[in-house]
Amino acid sequence: MAAPIGLRSRRKPTIGKPFLTPISTCLLRQKLSMSVIIRSTLAEISSGLSGARKHPAGGLLSNSIQHKAHVMSRMTVEQLRQDLPMTGEVGYFQTGTYGPASDSVLQAVRETMETEARHGPATPAGRQSHTEREAAARSGLARMLNVEEEELGIETNTSRAMQQIVRGLDWQEGDEFVMTSLEHVSTYGLSYSLEQQHGVKTIVLGEVYDEHLLGDLASVLTERTRLICLSHIASPNGRLLPCKQAAAIAHEAGVPVMLDLAQSVGQMPVDLKELDCDFAVGSGHKWLLGPMGTGYMYISQDQIPGFHPNFIPDRSPWSLPDAPTPAPTARSRTEIGTYNHALVVGLGRAVEIMESIGLDKMQERITQLSGRLRQGVGHIDRARIITPQEPGKSAGITSLMFDGFTKTDLDGLVDRMHERHQTVVKSQWLTAPPDPVKVAMRISVAAFNDESEVDRLLEGLDEEL
CATH class of the missing domain: 3.40.640.10 (Type I PLP-dependent aspartate aminotransferase-like (Major domain))
Known part of the structure; x- marks a missing residue:
């Protein structure tokens, strides 16, 4: 049987910290977010508003001025941490399942929906709001x-x-x-x-x-x-x-x-x-x-x-009869x-x-914190790291097995880590379909975590085991 075009053709590989109360933490986050907005907005204003136009409903509206007002200047990992609301509540090591969205991301989503609702999603203003930002997202x-x-x-x-x-x-x-x-x-x-x-x-x-x-x-x-x-x-x-x-x-x-x-x-x-x-x-x-x-x-x-795919034609039913089929x-x-x-x-x-921030900086921070975690686990009885520890063989996920633990035992440990130590980790099957003896605690160390959270996790494990 001949294979479909494009699937079996041979081709050459391309070589190619101080203590913060909840109130002070909130104020700091607001200050950081506002500083980003203010810097970007001032840059927009200083470049001139000659290209701005009046919106029919009143007020100035330039091509993506609202978007540019929120474009990120250079951020640090610490600023990212302050932009994540949940960092003041728990040590969050579940990014490999659900990563927390930052205030900046939530703001972008909220602004887009509010603009569409305020002006109407099919109006020029509504379309411009999401079209420009969406194009920037894809690129x-x-x-x-x-x-x-x-x-x-x-x-x-x-x-x-x-x-x-x-x-x-x-x-x-x-x-x-x-x-x-x-x-x-x-x-x-x-x-x-x-x-x-x-x-x-x-x-x-x-x-x-x-x-x-x-x-x-x-x-x-x-x-x-x-x-x-x-x-x-x-x-x-x-x-x-x-x-x-x-x-x-x-x-x-x-x-x-x-x-x-x-x-x-x-x-x-x-x-x-x-x-x-x-x-x-x-x-x-x-x-x-x-x-x-x-x-x-x-x-x-x-x-x-x-x-x-069997549900999308290359030529739209809305195409004119003589219109060429797009690539x-x-x-x-x-x-x-x-x-x-x-x-x-x-x-x-x-x-x-x-x-x-730079993904190289993110990787560097993750490697640093993961090394701290793995070194500490080595001193905890009954805990065994099953993630490769050689350089270049792993990243932010560290999975642990515990001698004699069943899935029920591990689920209980995960619950206690949250309830007693404000630390969120995961009970993870290692195979599919599940093997009752192949379960592990998966710890996802992200760049926004810090040393105190890693240390609290280690102290919690040592206490619970």
Whole structure:
């Protein structure tokens, strides 16, 4: 059976602190947020308002003056921490599940919705409000990932984005879907669906240490292998997988690769051209600290022509008879209908903040705090780190196992850490389907955490164990 165009073609890999009361904390956050707004607004005013025009309802309205008033000047990690409301309440180590949205992100979402409501979403003012900001959000995300805007589509989360891509391929009975044993549970669910609906065979690579993974991957690829799915960083234990090397092996066999970026983008620089993947999916609400309900997908330029989701035509029914069919893009082939403009704008603000601080700075801070955590865990009886500790093998996720603990025991420990020590961590299955003895505490150390929170976490574990 001949494979569809664009899916099996061979191609060369691209080488390519003082104590603060709740009141003082709130005032400090307001001061920081206002300083950003004031600096940006003054810059706008000093550049001249010759391009401004009068809004019909009254008042000056320049092209994106409101947006520019909130563009981030250079931020620091400490300023990011002060922009997160929950940092005054708990030590939050659950960013790998749900990252907290900052006041700045919430403000961007709120302003967009309020402007649409005030002026009407279909009026020129309403359209301008979200169109300019949304365009900036899409270009910012593309810049962060080092891809073209035409290669990106927006979705609501990683799982839905993955469903979009996988179900846009022409699966036949006997085709093969390759994944690792460390993939997210939703990926397992998708593989079961492929088996039941299309008779696709799922091949799970159990050995995920680099030398074994790459060797096993090369050995399982056949003429029926249609897609390989790898997590850039594994959700259960934080292992950083050798995705670039895996892509080179896959492309030598003419097999496309899809990367799950949910646990990497936002805590380290990610260059998709360097990783040389064909497809990628990710979340806005985890390490990017964007609003809930945001995700994205990447489809490389050479894969777009052969990617045919069954619910979106290339030619709109509203097109004039003689109008040319536009060149397909990831957006045109994955996005359909009305969506929440404000959430896309909020995602753009989150990306803007990350770029303002610098993802290299974020990674540096995460590495520092994770090292402090792992060193401290080494002195706690019954606790064992299962996350790789060699440099370059992991990032902000540290997973712990405890001798003799069942899932019920671990759930109780997680609850006590919150109730007694104001520390939020996660009880995590290590496999799907669940294995009763393979459970761990997953600790997601983000750049906005601080040393006192890490120390409180360690003290809490030592006390509870």
